[in-house]
Amino acid sequence: AQTVTQSQPEMSVQEAETVTLSCTYDTSENNYYLFWYKQPPSRQMILVIRQEAYKQQNATENRFSVNFQKAAKSFSLKISDSQLGDTAMYFCALYRGTSYGKLTFGQGTILTVHP
Amino acid sequence: SAVISQKPSRDICQRGTSLTIQCQVDSQVTMMFWYRQQPGQSLTLIATANQGSEATYESGFVIDKFPISRPNLTFSTLTVSNMSPEDSSIYLCSAEGGKGLTDTQYFGPGTRLTVL
Numbered sequence: 001a002q003t004v005t006q007s008q009p010e011m012s013v014q015e016a017e018t019v020t021l022s023c024t025y026d027t028s029e030n031n032y033y034l035f036w037y038k039q040p041p042s043r044q045m046i047l048v049i050r051q052e053a054y055k056q057q058n059a060t061e062n063r064f065s066v067n068f069q070k071a072a073k074s075f076s077l078k079i080s081d082s083q084l085g086d087t088a089m090y091f092c093a094l095y096r097g098t099s100y101g102k103l104t105f106g107q108g109t110i111l112t113v114h115p
Numbered sequence: 116s117a118v119i120s121q122k123p124s125r126d127i128c129q130r131g132t133s134l135t136i137q138c139q140v141d142s143q144v145t146m147m148f149w150y151r152q153q154p155g156q157s158l159t160l161i162a163t164a165n166q167g168s169e170a171t172y173e174s175g176f177v178i179d180k181f182p183i184s185r186p187n188l189t190f191s192t193l194t195v196s197n198m199s200p201e202d203s204s205i206y207l208c209s210a211e212g213g214k215g216l217t218d219t220q221y222f223g224p225g226t227r228l229t230v231l
Contacts, residue, residue, distance in 0.1 A: 033218050043205055045158075045222035047116070077148060090159065097218045102173075103209075105157045 002027045004094050006106035009065065012081045016115050020067075021077045021109050023092030030054075033095040036077045039108075040088040048090070051075065082113045117142055119179075119223035121208060127229045128198055135194045136226045138208035143188035148220065149181070152205040156193035161229040164191040198230045 002023045013019035025034070036048040051059045051068050058066050063083075067076045079086055092106040118141040138207050145163040162170040162183055170183035183189040188191065195202055205227050209220040 022130055025167055039224075043225045043227070045207060045209075046227075047219065047221060050216065068157070095220070096219060099173075101148065101163045103158075103220055104150070107157050 002029075002094050002096070002102075002104045004092050004106035006090075006092055008109045009107070010110045010112070012112045013079075013113060015082055017082055018078060018080045019082055019111065020092055021092075021111065023075045023077070023093050023106055025073050025075060025092070025104075025106075026098070027073075027094060028072050029096055029100070031098065034066075034075045035093040035095065035103075035104060036064070036066070036075075037091045037093060037105075038086075038088045039091065045077050045091075052061050079111075084115060087111060087113045093109075103114075103115065117210050117213045117221045119208065119210055119221060121223040123226060124224065125227040125229075126178070127231065128191075129231055130199055132198055133194055133196045134198065134228060135192050136206055136228075137193045138210075138223055140189045140192070140210045140213060142213035144210040144215075145188075146210065146220075147183065147185060147191045148209045148211075149183060149191070149193045150207045150209065152225070153206060155223050161193070164193075195228065198228075200230045203228060203230045206225060 034051045038046045044059045049061045063080045089108045094104045122137045148227045149161040150158040161176045162172040164185040166185045182194045205225045207225045
């Protein structure tokens with residue numbers, strides 16, 4: 001069975017500062033994908049960043065980057081230069097790929113960016 | 116990435132009635148999925164909508180309660196049948212393939228359902 005754990009129910013940060021959201025996971029597979037999704041109050045789930053487990057290089061997307069530690073099964077999200085629009089629920093998710101279909105989500109972390 | 120729309124965006128329904136939610140993707144996709152998100156909670160997969168065959172349901176979800184159709188590669192529906200207040204949730208569809216990255220699911224805006 002796959003599990004994803006987000007141990008921080010809530011986080012807050014000042015605008016323009018940096019914040020890191022934590023995620024750990026468990027899987028017996030060697031090939032898989034990890035994601036961070038953002039869900040603002042509008043409830044639209046938005047893909048923030050994607051990491052392929054077979055790639056050692058950490059994924060980056062503009063102000064968003066990850067620290068992927070495969071051996072430790074850790075996948076944290078760093079948001080630099082935080083903006084008010086980053087306020088949302090953030091979900092870490094694990095995916096074995098198309099053949100298996102099921103996306104396993106963590107419990108979510110509510111991030112609030114203060115002006 | 117794929118653009119996914121859902122209808123209705125929200126609805127308030129009476130106990131015992133049924134509601135059908137539509138999900139439309141702007142390109143042909145290989146996989147479509149339906150999730151439920153209860154208030155303040157994470158997402159739980161209800162089923163995988165298979166084109167041309169019956170949906171594949173996760174443990175705890177049954178076809179009689181959540182019938183799903185997928186008549187083609189861009190469209191799916193989820194019906195919530197014989198509703199009770201416990202069915203009040205956000206229902207989201209997702210899709211994989213098409214214009215998006217492979218092995219990546221993109222989500223629709225969700226349908227907020229309230230059952231009285």
